[in-house]
Amino acid sequence: MRCAPKKSRLSSRQLRRWAWLLLLLLPAACQPKPPAPPAQAAAAPAPAGQLTARGALALAEKEAQTWNPGALLAEILSGDDIGESGTSDYWEFHFVDPGMQNKLVVVVQAGGVKPAQGGRLAAPVPALPGDWLDSKAAYQKSVAAFFAHHPDPQTFQPAWLTCDSRYSPTPHWTMLFTQPRHLPVGAMIDAKSGAFLGELSR
Numbered sequence: 001m002r003c004a005p006k007k008s009r010l011s012s013r014q015l016r017r018w019a020w021l022l023l024l025l026l027p028a029a030c031q032p033k034p035p036a037p038p039a040q041a042a043a044a045p046a047p048a049g050q051l052t053a054r055g056a057l058a059l060a061e062k063e064a065q066t067w068n069p070g071a072l073l074a075e076i077l078s079g080d081d082i083g084e085s086g087t088s089d090y091w092e093f094h095f096v097d098p099g100m101q102n103k104l105v106v107v108v109q110a111g112g113v114k115p116a117q118g119g120r121l122a123a124p125v126p127a128l129p130g131d132w133l134d135s136k137a138a139y140q141k142s143v144a145a146f147f148a149h150h151p152d153p154q155t156f157q158p159a160w161l162t163c164d165s166r167y168s169p170t171p172h173w174t175m176l177f178t179q180p181r182h183l184p185v186g187a188m189i190d191a192k193s194g195a196f197l198g199e200l201s202r
Contacts, residue, residue: 049089049110053078053135053163056091056108063106063116064095071095071104072127076163078135079109083158084143086136094164100124126165132191133173135161142175145196146187155179163191172197 051059053076064071072095079090095104103121107114133141139161150156156177165171171191176184186200 049112050085050087051091051108051111052086053091053138053161055087057093059108059111059113060091060093060106063113064093064104067095067104067116067118068097068102070098072098074103074125074127074164075166076128076135076161078161080160082135082139082161084136084139086134086139088135088161094125096121096125096127126171128163128165128171129192132163132171133194135173137194138163138173138189138191139175141194141196142173142187142189145189146175146177146199149187149199156185159184167200168197170197174200176200 057073057076061071064073073093074096075092075094077092077094079088081090082088089110091108093106093108095106096102101121103119103125105117105119107116132138139158142161143158146156156179159176159178161173161175163171163173167174168188172188173191174186174188176186178184183201188197188200189195190197
Protein backbone atom coordinates (compact mmCIF):
# COMPACT_ATOMS: atom_id res chain seq x y z
CA MET A 1 0.00 0.00 0.00
CA ARG A 2 1.31 3.39 -1.00
CA CYS A 3 1.40 6.27 1.37
CA ALA A 4 0.04 9.68 0.24
CA PRO A 5 2.83 12.24 -0.17
CA LYS A 6 3.10 14.72 2.62
CA LYS A 7 2.14 18.29 1.77
CA SER A 8 4.99 20.74 2.21
CA ARG A 9 4.31 23.60 4.55
CA LEU A 10 6.03 26.96 4.63
CA SER A 11 7.84 27.75 7.80
CA SER A 12 7.05 30.92 9.69
CA ARG A 13 10.40 32.34 8.59
CA GLN A 14 9.53 31.76 4.91
CA LEU A 15 6.09 33.28 5.39
CA ARG A 16 7.61 36.41 6.87
CA ARG A 17 10.05 36.66 3.93
CA TRP A 18 7.25 36.42 1.37
CA ALA A 19 5.24 38.99 3.26
CA TRP A 20 8.15 41.47 3.16
CA LEU A 21 8.61 40.90 -0.57
CA LEU A 22 4.94 41.60 -1.20
CA LEU A 23 5.10 44.79 0.85
CA LEU A 24 8.10 45.97 -1.18
CA LEU A 25 6.66 45.09 -4.57
CA LEU A 26 3.07 46.29 -4.19
CA PRO A 27 3.79 50.07 -3.88
CA ALA A 28 6.00 50.05 -6.98
CA ALA A 29 3.36 48.16 -8.96
CA CYS A 30 0.62 50.59 -7.91
CA GLN A 31 2.49 53.77 -8.72
CA PRO A 32 1.28 55.45 -11.95
CA LYS A 33 3.72 55.65 -14.82
CA PRO A 34 5.27 59.11 -15.31
CA PRO A 35 3.77 60.96 -18.28
CA ALA A 36 5.75 60.93 -21.49
CA PRO A 37 7.59 64.20 -22.18
CA PRO A 38 5.69 66.45 -24.61
CA ALA A 39 6.82 66.27 -28.20
CA GLN A 40 8.81 69.30 -29.28
CA ALA A 41 7.17 71.39 -31.95
CA ALA A 42 9.04 71.54 -35.23
CA ALA A 43 10.73 74.86 -35.96
CA ALA A 44 8.81 77.00 -38.42
CA PRO A 45 10.54 77.05 -41.82
CA ALA A 46 11.90 80.35 -43.08
CA PRO A 47 9.71 82.04 -45.71
CA ALA A 48 10.60 80.97 -49.21
CA GLY A 49 13.08 83.30 -50.86
CA GLN A 50 14.11 85.04 -47.63
CA LEU A 51 17.93 84.94 -47.52
CA THR A 52 20.73 86.63 -45.65
CA ALA A 53 23.30 88.56 -47.65
CA ARG A 54 25.75 85.66 -47.69
CA GLY A 55 23.01 83.19 -48.58
CA ALA A 56 22.03 85.30 -51.57
CA LEU A 57 25.67 85.95 -52.51
CA ALA A 58 26.22 82.22 -52.97
CA LEU A 59 23.73 82.44 -55.86
CA ALA A 60 24.96 85.75 -57.27
CA GLU A 61 28.62 84.71 -57.33
CA LYS A 62 27.95 82.02 -59.92
CA GLU A 63 26.72 84.67 -62.32
CA ALA A 64 29.64 86.97 -61.51
CA GLN A 65 32.22 84.23 -62.03
CA THR A 66 30.73 83.49 -65.43
CA TRP A 67 31.03 87.17 -66.30
CA ASN A 68 34.62 87.46 -65.02
CA PRO A 69 36.47 84.77 -63.01
CA GLY A 70 38.27 87.53 -61.09
CA ALA A 71 35.10 89.49 -60.26
CA LEU A 72 35.26 91.47 -57.00
CA LEU A 73 32.29 92.30 -54.80
CA ALA A 74 32.00 96.08 -54.28
CA GLU A 75 28.50 96.80 -52.97
CA ILE A 76 25.50 95.07 -51.37
CA LEU A 77 21.94 96.40 -51.12
CA SER A 78 19.00 94.75 -49.38
CA GLY A 79 15.29 95.12 -49.99
CA ASP A 80 13.09 97.23 -47.71
CA ASP A 81 11.75 94.10 -46.00
CA ILE A 82 15.00 93.58 -44.08
CA GLY A 83 14.40 92.65 -40.44
CA GLU A 84 16.12 91.44 -37.29
CA SER A 85 16.83 88.05 -38.86
CA GLY A 86 18.91 89.80 -41.54
CA THR A 87 16.92 88.14 -44.30
CA SER A 88 15.34 89.83 -47.28
CA ASP A 89 13.44 88.80 -50.39
CA TYR A 90 15.63 91.12 -52.47
CA TRP A 91 19.43 91.45 -52.65
CA GLU A 92 21.45 93.45 -55.14
CA PHE A 93 25.17 92.79 -55.62
CA HIS A 94 27.57 95.04 -57.52
CA PHE A 95 30.70 93.36 -58.89
CA VAL A 96 33.69 94.97 -60.59
CA ASP A 97 36.42 93.49 -62.73
CA PRO A 98 40.02 93.47 -61.39
CA GLY A 99 40.93 96.33 -63.73
CA MET A 100 38.14 98.52 -62.30
CA GLN A 101 36.80 99.23 -65.77
CA ASN A 102 33.50 97.36 -65.82
CA LYS A 103 30.72 96.43 -63.41
CA LEU A 104 28.03 93.80 -63.17
CA VAL A 105 24.85 94.10 -61.10
CA VAL A 106 23.28 90.81 -60.05
CA VAL A 107 19.86 90.74 -58.36
CA VAL A 108 18.70 87.79 -56.27
CA GLN A 109 14.95 87.96 -55.68
CA ALA A 110 12.58 85.38 -54.23
CA GLY A 111 15.45 82.89 -54.15
CA GLY A 112 16.22 83.20 -57.85
CA VAL A 113 18.81 85.11 -59.89
CA LYS A 114 17.56 87.80 -62.26
CA PRO A 115 19.32 88.54 -65.58
CA ALA A 116 22.48 90.48 -64.75
CA GLN A 117 23.09 94.03 -65.97
CA GLY A 118 26.61 95.09 -67.03
CA GLY A 119 28.14 98.47 -67.70
CA ARG A 120 31.20 100.71 -67.51
CA LEU A 121 32.56 102.17 -64.29
CA ALA A 122 32.74 105.95 -64.13
CA ALA A 123 35.48 105.69 -61.49
CA PRO A 124 37.30 102.91 -59.61
CA VAL A 125 35.23 101.36 -56.80
CA PRO A 126 36.92 99.77 -53.76
CA ALA A 127 36.19 96.09 -53.32
CA LEU A 128 34.75 94.78 -50.06
CA PRO A 129 36.85 92.52 -47.80
CA GLY A 130 35.96 88.86 -47.87
CA ASP A 131 35.26 88.58 -44.14
CA TRP A 132 32.41 91.10 -43.82
CA LEU A 133 29.68 90.51 -41.27
CA ASP A 134 26.58 88.79 -42.55
CA SER A 135 23.39 90.84 -42.67
CA LYS A 136 21.88 89.47 -39.43
CA ALA A 137 24.78 90.74 -37.31
CA ALA A 138 24.99 93.92 -39.40
CA TYR A 139 21.32 94.72 -38.88
CA GLN A 140 21.35 94.07 -35.15
CA LYS A 141 24.58 95.97 -34.47
CA SER A 142 23.67 98.99 -36.59
CA VAL A 143 20.15 99.26 -35.16
CA ALA A 144 21.49 99.01 -31.60
CA ALA A 145 24.10 101.71 -32.32
CA PHE A 146 21.53 104.00 -33.94
CA PHE A 147 18.97 103.85 -31.14
CA ALA A 148 21.70 104.35 -28.56
CA HIS A 149 21.87 107.89 -30.01
CA HIS A 150 18.15 108.25 -30.80
CA PRO A 151 16.08 107.21 -27.77
CA ASP A 152 12.74 107.65 -29.58
CA PRO A 153 12.34 104.57 -31.80
CA GLN A 154 8.85 105.63 -32.90
CA THR A 155 10.29 108.45 -35.00
CA PHE A 156 12.51 106.25 -37.17
CA GLN A 157 11.67 103.14 -39.17
CA PRO A 158 14.36 100.74 -40.49
CA ALA A 159 14.32 100.88 -44.28
CA TRP A 160 17.16 99.01 -45.97
CA LEU A 161 20.74 97.85 -45.48
CA THR A 162 23.77 98.60 -47.66
CA CYS A 163 27.42 97.60 -47.58
CA ASP A 164 30.14 99.48 -49.48
CA SER A 165 33.12 101.83 -49.10
CA ARG A 166 31.67 104.96 -50.69
CA TYR A 167 31.13 107.15 -47.64
CA SER A 168 34.07 106.12 -45.48
CA PRO A 169 37.57 104.74 -46.17
CA THR A 170 36.55 101.81 -43.96
CA PRO A 171 34.22 99.31 -45.63
CA HIS A 172 30.94 99.61 -43.78
CA TRP A 173 27.39 98.44 -43.43
CA THR A 174 24.81 101.25 -43.31
CA MET A 175 21.34 100.74 -41.87
CA LEU A 176 19.11 103.48 -43.30
CA PHE A 177 16.07 104.75 -41.39
CA THR A 178 13.18 106.80 -42.69
CA GLN A 179 11.67 109.67 -40.68
CA PRO A 180 8.62 111.88 -41.27
CA ARG A 181 9.25 114.93 -43.48
CA HIS A 182 13.01 114.35 -43.55
CA LEU A 183 15.51 112.49 -45.71
CA PRO A 184 16.66 109.05 -44.50
CA VAL A 185 19.41 108.90 -41.92
CA GLY A 186 21.75 105.95 -41.45
CA ALA A 187 24.00 104.30 -38.89
CA MET A 188 27.37 103.16 -40.25
CA ILE A 189 29.26 100.26 -38.68
CA ASP A 190 32.56 98.64 -39.62
CA ALA A 191 31.77 95.88 -42.12
CA LYS A 192 34.16 93.49 -40.34
CA SER A 193 34.07 94.33 -36.63
CA GLY A 194 30.65 95.96 -36.27
CA ALA A 195 32.13 99.01 -34.50
CA PHE A 196 30.01 102.16 -34.80
CA LEU A 197 31.52 104.64 -37.27
CA GLY A 198 28.96 107.44 -37.23
CA GLU A 199 25.75 108.59 -38.86
CA LEU A 200 25.01 109.24 -42.50
CA SER A 201 22.43 111.75 -43.69
CA ARG A 202 21.10 111.80 -47.23
